[in-house]
Amino acid sequence: MTITLPDRVTPAPTDKTTSNKTAERRVHPVPSTPAPEACDLTAAQVEELGRRLDEIRDRVIASRGADDAAYIRRVISTQRKLEIAGRALLFAGILPPAWLAGTTLLSIAKILENMEIGHNVLHGQWDWMRDPKIHSSTWEWDLVSDAKSWKHSHNYMHHTYTNVVGKDRDVGYGILRLSEEQSWRPYYLGNPVYNFLLSLFFQWGVALHDLEVEKVASGEKSKADVWRQIKGIGRKMRRQFTKDYLVFPALAGPFFLPVLAGNATANLVRNIWSHAVIFCGHFPDGTVQFTEEQLEGETRGQWYLRQMLGSANLDGGPLFHLMTGNLSFQIEHHLFPDLPSNRYSEIAPEVRELCAEYGLPYTTGSLGTQYLQVLKKINRLALPPKHVTPRQIG
Amino acid sequence: MFFRVASPRRPSRLLAAAVSLTTPLLPEDFVSLVDPLWSTTALRGRVVEVRPETARATTLRIRPGRGWTGHRAGQYVRIGVDVNGVRHWRTYSLSGPESPADGCLTVTVQAQPDGVVSGHLAHSAPVGTIVQLEPADGDFVLPSTASGPLLMITAGSGITPVMAMLRTLAALGPLPDLVLLHSAPTAAEVIFNDELRALAEQHPSARLALRHTTTEGRLDLAELDTLCPDWREREAFVCGPTGLLDAAARHWASQPDRLHVERFTPPPRSAGGSGGAVSYGSADPVEVDGGTSLLEAGEAAGVLLPSGCRMGICFGCVLPLREGQVRDLRTGEVHGEPGDLVQTCISGASGAARLDTPTT
Numbered sequence: 001m002t003i004t005l006p007d008r009v010t011p012a013p014t015d016k017t018t019s020n021k022t023a024e025r026r027v028h029p030v031p032s033t034p035a036p037e038a039c040d041l042t043a044a045q046v047e048e049l050g051r052r053l054d055e056i057r058d059r060v061i062a063s064r065g066a067d068d069a070a071y072i073r074r075v076i077s078t079q080r081k082l083e084i085a086g087r088a089l090l091f092a093g094i095l096p097p098a099w100l101a102g103t104t105l106l107s108i109a110k111i112l113e114n115m116e117i118g119h120n121v122l123h124g125q126w127d128w129m130r131d132p133k134i135h136s137s138t139w140e141w142d143l144v145s146d147a148k149s150w151k152h153s154h155n156y157m158h159h160t161y162t163n164v165v166g167k168d169r170d171v172g173y174g175i176l177r178l179s180e181e182q183s184w185r186p187y188y189l190g191n192p193v194y195n196f197l198l199s200l201f202f203q204w205g206v207a208l209h210d211l212e213v214e215k216v217a218s219g220e221k222s223k224a225d226v227w228r229q230i231k232g233i234g235r236k237m238r239r240q241f242t243k244d245y246l247v248f249p250a251l252a253g254p255f256f257l258p259v260l261a262g263n264a265t266a267n268l269v270r271n272i273w274s275h276a277v278i279f280c281g282h283f284p285d286g287t288v289q290f291t292e293e294q295l296e297g298e299t300r301g302q303w304y305l306r307q308m309l310g311s312a313n314l315d316g317g318p319l320f321h322l323m324t325g326n327l328s329f330q331i332e333h334h335l336f337p338d339l340p341s342n343r344y345s346e347i348a349p350e351v352r353e354l355c356a357e358y359g360l361p362y363t364t365g366s367l368g369t370q371y372l373q374v375l376k377k378i379n380r381l382a383l384p385p386k387h388v389t390p391r392q393i394g
Numbered sequence: 395m396f397f398r399v400a401s402p403r404r405p406s407r408l409l410a411a412a413v414s415l416t417t418p419l420l421p422e423d424f425v426s427l428v429d430p431l432w433s434t435t436a437l438r439g440r441v442v443e444v445r446p447e448t449a450r451a452t453t454l455r456i457r458p459g460r461g462w463t464g465h466r467a468g469q470y471v472r473i474g475v476d477v478n479g480v481r482h483w484r485t486y487s488l489s490g491p492e493s494p495a496d497g498c499l500t501v502t503v504q505a506q507p508d509g510v511v512s513g514h515l516a517h518s519a520p521v522g523t524i525v526q527l528e529p530a531d532g533d534f535v536l537p538s539t540a541s542g543p544l545l546m547i548t549a550g551s552g553i554t555p556v557m558a559m560l561r562t563l564a565a566l567g568p569l570p571d572l573v574l575l576h577s578a579p580t581a582a583e584v585i586f587n588d589e590l591r592a593l594a595e596q597h598p599s600a601r602l603a604l605r606h607t608t609t610e611g612r613l614d615l616a617e618l619d620t621l622c623p624d625w626r627e628r629e630a631f632v633c634g635p636t637g638l639l640d641a642a643a644r645h646w647a648s649q650p651d652r653l654h655v656e657r658f659t660p661p662p663r664s665a666g667g668s669g670g671a672v673s674y675g676s677a678d679p680v681e682v683d684g685g686t687s688l689l690e691a692g693e694a695a696g697v698l699l700p701s702g703c704r705m706g707i708c709f710g711c712v713l714p715l716r717e718g719q720v721r722d723l724r725t726g727e728v729h730g731e732p733g734d735l736v737q738t739c740i741s742g743a744s745g746a747a748r749l750d751t752p753t754t
Binding site: 066067 | 417418419423424427476481482702703707709710712725734735
């Protein structure tokens with residue numbers, strides 16, 4: 001679905017004539033699919049919304065302290081203990097209960113490492129602690145994608161140009177059709193199959209998607225840059241692969257296979273889980289994709305609005321939120337990507353109230369419901385559009 | 395600095411093998427779950443004893459981890475401590491003797507008015523606290539060869555490095571001929587009061603003159619001619635507030651080689667306000683006005699800088715701050731300590747500052 005945002009005229013707050021003029025401009029959703037009719041805000045309202053969101057951010061920033069630091073250190077320490085326990089149990093993996101327990105613990109550890117720790121540390125959420133051991137500039141995670149490339153494609157491209165088709169490469173990861181804005185090709189008949197494979201090999205998909213190889217064709221990126229990146233990612237891939245599929249199994253001696261299978265399963269579980277959570281963050285019904293034209297002259301308030309309209313939350317309890325890396329608060333995360341993840345649950349009710357007040361959708365649902373919607377969308381978009389409507393630009 | 399590592403050591407083959415199990419982390423990241431002092435990349439210590447010296451000063455005995463190579467009496471150590479979740483680094487003189495039997499290092503910290511770190515270390519760092527350390531450093535040390543008579547002039551917490559010297563000398567035998575002129579506001583605020591008096595009693599060669607400045611006024615170095623008439627023949631060690639050090643430099647102008655001072659210059663702080671001269675790497679400073687980000691200003695000056703979202707969210711533009719402070723253009727907050735990584739796209743100038751630039 002596409003909507004238009006208020007015109008990209010930034011009104012000078014003090015200039016009354018300009019404000020009055022822009023106040024007449026209204027948002028007109030383009031009714032391609034069920035549209036958020038509610039998004040009928042004046043430019044002034046959008047900026048006011050931005051100011052109120054800034055206030056929430058400032059308040060959390062001012063209250064960061066020892067409790068937050070203790071939180072992330074506790075999560076990191078728990079994760080490492082789980083990993084040790086999981087790998088230790090897998091050495092006894094010839095016994096089915098030990099294999100199951102070991103694989104479960106290792107899967108949980110890998111999910112925590114990827115989502116609540118790695119993703120959030122690399123966002124700079126904990127940089128304020130000035131601890132070089134927990135810092136976005138030094139962190140490396142237990143994934144084949146290397147942190148440096150990922151920070152560029154995720155922190156910069158995805159979070160700045162969220163859901164902008166053609167800019168945000170998380171829209172389809174270069175292989176899927178996830179928006180009507182992507183024109184259909186027969187290749188996309190395989191959409192559901194590609195998605196299934198991406199889900200199984202998600203960490204490899206993310207690593208390759210960081211390469212942005214299609215930018216070489218368009219001249220935005222040099223072949224040398226890609227080659228340098230491939231060498232970096234290649235080193236990372238080799239180390240990761242060696243650890244889980246050679247060194248640990250070899251250490252187990254005669255129990256090589258159970259350890260290998262446990263490690264592979266844990267990586268698979270982490271891939272499927274993170275893929276599901278991440279896809280539910282931006283593609284369930286109610287989330288909005290945008291065009292590059294809508295970015296032009298975007299104000300702070302409009303950026304906030306795009307983040308809210310382009311993201312969706314997941315309902316669940318504290319443990320569920322932890323296992324999603326608090327990406328179950330995808331809306332709050334996209335508004336404030338650098339706030340400590342443990343604070344998203346605290347500000348979520350306020351953000352939700354703001355949405356209600358401004359008549360904006362606050363998309364949320366259970367993981368099952370949302371994932372089903374995403375899968376349906378992937379199936380639907382595999383087929384060519386039934387009737388072509390001219391694309392409207394705001 | 396922000397990213398400090400202990401002196402690099404060659405990883406053993408065993409360690410290299412262990413890394414293949416823990417990649418992308420290091421074995422020590424797991425070992426430190428049990429023993430935080432076991433680290434080859436970060437020198438740390440654990441507070442094992444907290445001894446109040448005065449109402450404001452506390453001695454911390456710290457067991458250092460791997461990589462601590464000891465100190466020479468008079469040297470200082472940089473200590474990193476987490477206060478309300480945020481790491482701060484400060485420099486303190488080591489107050490313990492060289493080569494102590496227990497292998498621990500000691501610092502004596504006097505809480506400064508409004509001192510976030512000194513107040514925390516003096517009053518809120520219980521036994522068990524883990525601190526970050528750096529190797530000892532500084533050239534305010536006794537001459538390595540046996541020297542002639544000594545004169546020590548200290549004030550307030552300036553006694554701490556001199557205390558390390560006295561303890562080191564006393565452990566070797568009778569103290570040499572030395573005069574210590576120490577000033578503190580009142581008797582109750584004299585750090586190591588009892589120990590100083592005991593040393594003076596045990597060692598007839600050492601003369602101690604305590605001065606309580608609240609009642610007796612500050613020491614005027616002109617008084618040296620009466621307090622220590624042979625001061626010109628002595629190797630002099632002076633540690634205290636800037637005013638005392640400046641006066642000493644003037645007093646010893648004719649024989650500066652005889653004078654040793656320990657001068658702790660606090661990192662330059664911004665006087666507030668916006669705009670200022672900012673240096674990028676080794677290039678000449680650029681005048682940055684109050685509304686311009688350090689990223690834009692650097693780019694305008696032709697410096698190659700990393701950048702990303704340009705709105706403060708992606709952390710793709712961070713550069714290490716070397717000197718001065720910066721102003722958050724979003725909130726107006728002036729912040730920064732040397733070594734902090736600052737987001738150049740949302741930081742403006744607030745007085746003079748210097749940023750490191752990427753070498754590639």
